[in-house]
Amino acid sequence: MAEGAGIYPLLRRRRQRRRLSHRAATLLRSRMGRIMLGALVLAGLAAGIALLARHADVPDLRGSMMRGEAALARSNYSAARNHFIQATRAEPGNAAAQIALARTYLLLEDGVAAGGAIDRAQTAGVPAARLHHLRAAALLLQGDDDGAIAEADQASGDGVPLAQRDKARALADQGDRAGGAALLEQLTARVPQDAGVWLDLARVRFDIGDVGGANIAAQRALSLQPNNLAALVLRGQLVRSQYGLDAALPWFEAALTRDAYYHPALIEEAGTLGDLGRNADSIAAARRALAARPGDPQALYLMAVVATRAGDLSLAGDLLDQSAGGLDGLPGGLLLSGAIDYANARYQQAAVKWQALIGAQPMNLVARRLLGAALLRSGDAKGALDALRPVALRPDADSYTLTLVARAFEARGERGWAARFLDRAARPPLTQAVPFGQDDDAGVLAEAVDDAPSDPAAAVDNIRGLIERGQFAAAVAQSERIARVSPGAPMAQMLLGDTLAANGRLAPAAAAYVRAADLRFDEPVLLRLIEVWAQTGNRQGAADALALYLAQNPSAVTARRLLANFQLVAGDAAGAISTLEALRRQIGDGDALVLTQLSYAYTQAGDPNTALPFARAAYHLWPMNAGASDAYGAALFAVGDTRGALQLLTKAVKIAPAQANIRWHYAQALAESGRTAEARQAIAAALKDQRFTERAAATRLLAALPR
Numbered sequence: 002m003a004e005g006a007g008i009y010p011l012l013r014r015r016r017q018r019r020r021l022s023h024r025a026a027t028l029l030r031s032r033m034g035r036i037m038l039g040a041l042v043l044a045g046l047a048a049g050i051a052l053l054a055r056h057a058d059v060p061d062l063r064g065s066m067m068r069g070e071a072a073l074a075r076s077n078y079s080a081a082r083n084h085f086i087q088a089t090r091a092e093p094g095n096a097a098a099q100i101a102l103a104r105t106y107l108l109l110e111d112g113v114a115a116g117g118a119i120d121r122a123q124t125a126g127v128p129a130a131r132l133h134h135l136r137a138a139a140l141l142l143q144g145d146d147d148g149a150i151a152e153a154d155q156a157s158g159d160g161v162p163l164a165q166r167d168k169a170r171a172l173a174d175q176g177d178r179a180g181g182a183a184l185l186e187q188l189t190a191r192v193p194q195d196a197g198v199w200l201d202l203a204r205v206r207f208d209i210g211d212v213g214g215a216n217i218a219a220q221r222a223l224s225l226q227p228n229n230l231a232a233l234v235l236r237g238q239l240v241r242s243q244y245g246l247d248a249a250l251p252w253f254e255a256a257l258t259r260d261a262y263y264h265p266a267l268i269e270e271a272g273t274l275g276d277l278g279r280n281a282d283s284i285a286a287a288r289r290a291l292a293a294r295p296g297d298p299q300a301l302y303l304m305a306v307v308a309t310r311a312g313d314l315s316l317a318g319d320l321l322d323q324s325a326g327g328l329d330g331l332p333g334g335l336l337l338s339g340a341i342d343y344a345n346a347r348y349q350q351a352a353v354k355w356q357a358l359i360g361a362q363p364m365n366l367v368a369r370r371l372l373g374a375a376l377l378r379s380g381d382a383k384g385a386l387d388a389l390r391p392v393a394l395r396p397d398a399d400s401y402t403l404t405l406v407a408r409a410f411e412a413r414g415e416r417g418w419a420a421r422f423l424d425r426a427a428r429p430p431l432t433q434a435v436p437f438g439q440d441d442d443a444g445v446l447a448e449a450v451d452d453a454p455s456d457p458a459a460a461v462d463n464i465r466g467l468i469e470r471g472q473f474a475a476a477v478a479q480s481e482r483i484a485r486v487s488p489g490a491p492m493a494q495m496l497l498g499d500t501l502a503a504n505g506r507l508a509p510a511a512a513a514y515v516r517a518a519d520l521r522f523d524e525p526v527l528l529r530l531i532e533v534w535a536q537t538g539n540r541q542g543a544a545d546a547l548a549l550y551l552a553q554n555p556s557a558v559t560a561r562r563l564l565a566n567f568q569l570v571a572g573d574a575a576g577a578i579s580t581l582e583a584l585r586r587q588i589g590d591g592d593a594l595v596l597t598q599l600s601y602a603y604t605q606a607g608d609p610n611t612a613l614p615f616a617r618a619a620y621h622l623w624p625m626n627a628g629a630s631d632a633y634g635a636a637l638f639a640v641g642d643t644r645g646a647l648q649l650l651t652k653a654v655k656i657a658p659a660q661a662n663i664r665w666h667y668a669q670a671l672a673e674s675g676r677t678a679e680a681r682q683a684i685a686a687a688l689k690d691q692r693f694t695e696r697a698a699a700t701r702l703l704a705a706l707p708r
Contacts, residue, residue: 062088062092065084068084069084069085069105076230078105078230079263085102089102089121096126100135107139111294112142116140116143119135119136131160133164134160134163135160136152137153137163137164138163140167141170146171149171152167153171162198166188166198169181169184169185170205178209182202185198196225197229199221200219210491210492212489212490215235216239219235230256230260230265230266234253234263234265234266234269237251237253237273240252242523243519244553245554253273262292267289270286271286271290271303272303275303275310277554277555280307280310280311287300287303298328302320302321305321308320309337314345318338318341318345321341330361335357336358338354339355343374343378351375352375355368369392370405373385373402374405380412382413383409385406386410389406393406400426404422406422464476464479464483464496465496473500476500476503476504480493483497484496489520491521491526495517498512498529502533507537514530515530527546527560530542544567547564551564558588561581561583561584562594564580569601581595581598581602591622597623597626600615600616600632600636601635603615609636613637615632616633616637617633619632619633627663631660634646634648643670643673647674651667653666653667664683664686665687668699672706677707684699688700688703
């Protein structure tokens with residue numbers, strides 16, 4: 002054995018390995034069995050998962066309906082819509098699912114989609130008589146007022162309140178605003194716990210201009226249904242009108258907290274953010290609105306506005322084109338689209354769009370100026386004169402309009418008329434605006450008031466006509482009556498202020514403007530408040546009003562110009578420079594008024610060398626304007642060029658002889674030139690103006706001049 006063991010050592014080892022392999026094979030077979038069992042289990046699990054996935058792909062009617070109702074209870078309309086869509090996919094012929102989907106589309110203010118769901122519900126067996134109120138709501142959202150009224154009149158049973166709400170809004174849309182409001186007020190008496198009735202009453206009152214009444218109704222709607230998204234959005238619109246842009250945002254955000262894709266709230270938020278200058282946030286909100294409603298014209302318009310502000314007109318035009326005609330006929334779309342055409346030298350196309358805008362808003366003075374400019378550029382001088390005539394005949398016509406009229410007369414070869422309007426353009430306009438001309442006679446205007454005694458708009462037209470005819474006592478009496486009848490209408494309060502101011506009663510006019518501002522603090526009422534308080538010497542009140550307005554509207558161009566004026570008058574040249582430089586960065590270097598103010602500010606700050614380029618640019622843009630000539634002359638005087646300053650200041654005094662500050666600058670240059678007697682006369686003339694801001698310095702110079 003020992004020998005064998007020594008001769009065949011590998012044989013022994015092979016036998017041992019075989020015995021190990023046998024045991025390994027047994028173990029391997031055991032392991033393989035377990036692996037195969039595991040594989041079978043895994044395969045079974047995979048098959049089960051696949052089966053579950055296939056079942057998950059099949060919508061569950063009952064579960065989808067339950068989830069949709071739960072989402073509605075949370076006021077998440079978008080989620081509810083998605084769940085109800087799943088329910089209709091599970092059973093397309095289920096009438097309850099189609100009606101639930103239609104109601105949700107109505108909440109989302111998608112009238113076309115709601116109409117489709119209503120049609121499918123009728124196909125599924127719902128009697129047409131049970132759908133009239135829903136059809137009325139869908140047609141109203143589609144802009145078919147006549148159809149909405151016809152359907153509403155056929156409604157019965159529980160659908161009557163909703164149908165009557167839609168009928169009231171359709172009447173208001175057709176121009177019978179008083180009738181629509183009266184119908185809704187009757188409904189609030191019949192169903193006082195219906196938040197939707199109060200919401201629609203708030204909407205109609207807001208459209209009428211009764212901001213105070215709209216606020217009351219909107220607050221009642223929210224007290225009954227705090228999570229009503231439409232009521233939250235309307236409250237935001239009312240707050241924006243009453244207090245300003247920034248104050249409105251929390252209301253829109255409250256709606257979006259409940260439904261992040263609620264389209265009306267996204268649109269209002271995007272527009273408000275854009276007006277605040279928060280362009281990136283505005284674009285983000287508009288994109289979410291597009292995600293909620295692909296191809297939405299409103300969202301595309303807001304994005305185009307931001308692109309225009311950024312100077313990218315090509316992108317703005319592309320965005321408007323994507324609306325596929327959805328903005329046709331809408332004032333904002335017409336205005337912006339025309340501006341893009343004008344910037345690209347497509348003057349005839351711009352004129353067509355702005356003509357359509359004038360047709361919808363004949364009293365839009367800005368649109369008339371734009372239309373006149375486009376027609377003049379396109380070679381239609383007569384058309385330009387026709388468009389500008391209502392503005393140019395106003396005593397307070399602006400210099401730009403008057404210059405356009407003069408150029409139109411030049412193009413027609415009527416140089417005499419052109420010279421007259423150029424002379425008017427060189428003179429400063431009236432400080433007080435006058436009402437827009439009325440085409441109707443006194444009888445027609447009075448009859449309109451008799452036909453609609455509760456409609457502030459009719460009363461406004463009549464009172465404006467009385468003012469134009471010089472019948473101030475009658476105008477005051479009527480404006481006081483309408484202000485009493487419509488205490489919540491800022492337009493009525495503002496008109497009372499205008500009438501009182503035109504009659505020279507400045508203190509009660511200011512009180513009326515304050516009441517208007519409490520209801521709607523916008524730029525027109527701000528300008529009126531500042532003007533009347535400036536005339537009555539209440540500079541602190543004017544400054545406070547401006548500060549309050551700017552706190553809510555920090556990007557407002559006119560308000561920031563006014564702020565710069567206040568800063569200059571107060572001697573805060575550094576503050577004025579900061580305000581004006583920021584404004585120049587926003588609107589560019591083409592605004593002669595801003596350049597003039599910058600020149601004044603740098604001169605006042607002791608830096609006339611920096612002031613000179615701004616003054617020179619303003620003068621080149623506005624050579625016949627007294628302020629531009631005065632600013633240029635004041636800057637030249639400050640750098641020691643008295644001779645050049647006198648030439649410009651003499652021109653400024655001739656253009657605006659009543660301007661005290663211009664006479665003061667002129668007097669200083671005269672005194673430096675040794676023309677003492679003329680300097681004395683100029684100072685004396687300036688001191689007669691009670692609003693002259695350099696009284697102390699002028700008095701000192703007058704005392705120092707040799708006799």
